[in-house]
Amino acid sequence: MRRAILFLPLVLVFLAGRALAGDTIKIGAVLSVTGPASFLGEPEKNTISMLQEAINARGGLLGKKLEVVFYDDETDVNKAVLAAEKLLKRDEVVAAMGGTTSGNTLAIMGKFAAAGIPLVSLASAEKITSPADPFVFKVAPSDRHAVQKILDHARAKGYKKLAIVTVSDGFGQAGREALKELIAAGGFELAADEVYGPKDTDMTAQLTKIKELPHDAVICWGTNPGPAVIARNRVQIGLTTPMYMSHGVASKKFIELAGEAAEGLLLPAGQLIVAGQLPDGQPQKKLLLDYTRQYQEKFGGQVSTFGGHGYDSLSLIARAIETAGSDKPQAIRDALEKITAYPGVGGVFTMSPADHNGLSARDFVMVAIEKGDWKIVAE
Amino acid sequence: MRRALPGALSPVLFFAAAMAAPFVLSNQYYVSVMTLCAINALIVLGLNLLLGFAGQISLGHAAFFGIGAYASAILTTTYAWPIWAGMLAGVCLAAAVAWLIGVPALKLHGHYLAMATLGFGVIVQIALNETTWLTGGPSGFVGVPRLTLFGYTFASDRSYYFLCAGTLALAVALSRNLIASRTGRALRAIHTSEGAATAMGVHTSRYKLFVFILSAVYAAVAGVLYAHYLGFVAPASFGFHFSVQLITMVVLGGMASIWGAVAGAAFLTSLPEFLRALENIDILVYGLVLVLCMIYLPGGLAGGAAKLAKILSNRIAGHAGRA
Amino acid sequence: MFGGLLQYVISGLTVGSAYGLTALGFTMIFNTTGVINFAQGEFVMLGGMMSVMLHQAGLNLPAAVILAVAAATAVGAAVERLAIRPVRRATAINLVIVTIGVSICLRGLAMLAWGKDTLRLPNFSGAAPLPVFGASLMPQSLWVLGVTLLILLGLRLFFSRSIHGKGMLACAYQRKAAYLVGISVERMAMLSFALSAATGAVGGAILAPLTMTSYDVGVMLGLKGFAAAVLGGLGNPFGAAAGGLILGVLESLGAGYVSSAYKDALAFIILLVLLFVKPSGLFGRKSAERV
Secondary structure, three states, X not given: OHHHHHHHHHHHXXXXXXXXXXXXXXXXXXXXXXXXXXXHHHHHHHHHHHHHHHHHHOOOEOOEEEEEEEEEOOOOHHHHHHXXXXXXXXXXXXXXXXXXOHHHHHHHHHHHHHHOOOEEEOOOOHHHOOOOOOOEEEOOOOHHHHHHHHHHHHHHHOOOEEEEEEEOOHHHHHHHHHHHHHHHHOOOEEEEEEEEOOOOOOOHHHHHHHHOOOOOEEEEEOOOXXXXXXXXXXXXXXXXXXXXXXXXXXXXXXXXXXXXXXXXXXXXXXXXXXXXXXXXOOOOHHHHHHHHHHHXXXXXXXXXXXXXXXXXXXXXXXXXXXXXXXXXXXXXXXXXXXXXXXXXXXXXXXXXXXXXXXXXXXXXXXXXXXXXEEEEOOO | OOOOOOOOHHHHHHHHHHHHHHHHOOOOHHHHHHHHHHHHHHHHHHHHHHHHHOOOOOOOHHHHHHHHHHHHHHHHHOOOOOHHHHHHXXXXXXXXXXXXXXXXXXXXXXXXXXXXXXXHHHHHHHHHHHOHHHHOHHHOEEOOOOOEEXXXXXXXXXXXXXXXXXXXXXXXXXXXXHHHOHHHHHHHHHHHOHHHHHHOOOOHHHHHHHHHHHHHHHHHHHHHHHHHHHOEEOHHHHOHHHHHHHHHHHHHHOOOOHHHHHHHHHHHHHHHHHHHHHHHHHHHHHHHHHHHHHHHOOOHHHXXXXXXXXXXXXXXXXXXXXX | OHHHHHHHHHHHHHHHHHHHHHHHHHXXXXXXXXXXXOOHHHHHHHHHHHHHHHHHOOOOHHHHHHHHHHHHHHHHHHHHHHHHHXXXXXXXXXXXXXXXHXXXXXXXXXXXXXXXXXXXXXXXXXXXXXXXXOEXXXXXXXXXXXXXXXXXXXXXXXXXXXXXXXXXXXXXXXXXXXXXXXXXXXXXXXXXXXXXXXXXXXXXXXXXXXXOEOOOHHHHHHHHHHHHHHHOXXXXXXXXXXXXXXXXXXXXXXXXXXXXXXXXXXXXXXXXXXXXXXXXXXXXXXXXXXX
């Protein structure tokens, strides 16, 4: 009998564990908080943990506490796969967010699809959702929508010959493919197709080559710091044709790095960076202003579109759990697919069985950089 | 006591222990970590033959790993080859490339050889990055099928682990035989002094090339296993960074030690999993562990274990003597 | 057309200076201690990052740079004392692993202390590009080239005139003999680490306005610097600097005239061919292999 008493705490712990598990909803996150993509992963993680606190502060989901299990994949594919395994086998999450980069998402999405756990990616590559896997979603806008926005602007300006300079990583590759396809399809001429490495520190060679070729405008596709170097090199060698940047640099950090050289550059961006300039009726306006204020109060520094992806991923999953009234993976998946006209940071989401991204070119706005700040360009 | 253990028995024991491991582990997640450990150990084993035994450095072994992985992935996915054929082609391609690069590169010595192999690794990685039409480019190559051999698909993680551990045990046995053979003696002679080896009639360049190709084959086999395990390959996994990590595994495990290679790979592959609890400072501790290991265990893990065994057996002998 | 060529050469020389200064550091340490210091790129990073941090903290630019270089020099000396000296009898490959560990630590510390953002230092003198025969040149590039030349000149004087420089050279020729004639090999080793940390840090500081800096710039610079050092014939500081400039110009010309996607591969292919033709580097002494 005495011996049996010794087992009592064990039984209690076991029961407590069970009871706790019943009261929480576990959602996983595989993010690149360190390593080369940390400039994306860090604001994502910050934002998700901030939103998690906010959700729990207002009573959680379905009366249960929301618990986000974070893993940092250090921008390494192997670690992302291991983290995905851990989420599926050890933490037994009901839904997951990640990866931060397209490569890591492509590497892990098969595992979630096979396990029947919905995954909301924060990366932009179109391969992630086309063809649409029933369990894989993404919140980052597709490159083709950004390209479309740029080409619409270029067409209105009467530009014919476009030169492109893209970074040789996943983001730049996706952009380059979309650019080449849509430039040809849109009746433009590809004047030059230059590439630079993500760690390169001087792009005068590429720009000099472009300068010597006839062209009307240059489109640069990359994430910081490369495009800032390009903006400065452009001024240095006196390249005066208009330059478009991608949505990958839609953060104040870019203006800070490029300094004077950023003046006059054009780029398609999410509504976040121009939230203050939006008309009052815009569905996202309040959300964007609140998010900006809360993020800056909590973490300091500037908000970025990437943190916005973190916000949207968790917010969509939370929304799906609430509308489904269930925290079963299958129910969450079904509800995610039915989300319509739901305002997020990156845009207004309308999912469908064929479209697991739910954004369109309308969610981009063309901005110019003027006096060190963003300015919406009239359509 | 250690000596009493018949040499031929230890790979068998290792194999048995490795096979039993998944059954005693508390969580199936660890099986994936161990699978990666086995795959890395396979590359490190080959690299140790080259670096530890023959004394030739390579800072480009990630490239052979990548060539094996990509060749098999592309042939079986894009061109729908049967998997055994894709695997074989991947390994043969890596061997052929090793031969091509080995002939001129192995004439170089020391840091110049390091530089040449480093350059080779960088070139291969750039090629994988830029031939987007073939490799899928920087964002990677998706949809590689799971390994199927003789009609059996290694679908579960546990079965895949058995496959990798089995391959590793086979490679260990092969390496031990090689080291004990005439070739092994020739390699060690080259390591000690290439000039003396030549003077003694050892055909040094031929042996160096042989072990270079052999180590590339080990890496390519690991690459094939890796690609069909993950189902996804990306150029970032096969860069300079990974080559350096491989060298680190060889040295940390213990140069010229078969078991050291296995231990070094397993230690450094699983270390980040243990350090994860430290969150932000994990990378710092990782660096510190490297430095401290080199300061206190100059012979690597294998050297440290041997020293420990010696101290223990001396103690025991001392006790026995007094009694 | 000529303007284009000149532009490629100018940008190649500027980037090449960074490789060259890193390579110089590799060579100085290798000569004196026989160690290939894989943490060399981290010294460059420290120079750039600390300059930015001190400048942001309110120091004026020259003071920030000088202080940053001094601090990096101290770090270099500390690395030798804490990590290298305890294992000085180890084999060359063990020492390489130690320096890899050190580089991981330094990078981790920088990340924890200063964050992961890319940062920029203001130009030393003006941002208006200067036109040169149809090409253009940033004033900062002049700073980079000028300071690189000054450092080379200074090192030449140091090695040929000062007792410490000669001591380091003696260690380079024959460490044991140097020890026997009363040169403190340990002090020379520490001096070599301090000096190459200083050289690297100066490089990091003068380049930060052009190329910007972040906690992880050392990785790429370390790799290219090592390549440049070997290209120049490891052991010859001036060869190393030349190797860096050649590598930079090769990359730039490759990007301009062949393919910007393959520019690094192209530079490395040329490097490989050079090595196969001339196995001891461009400016290396033919060293007789001791049997």
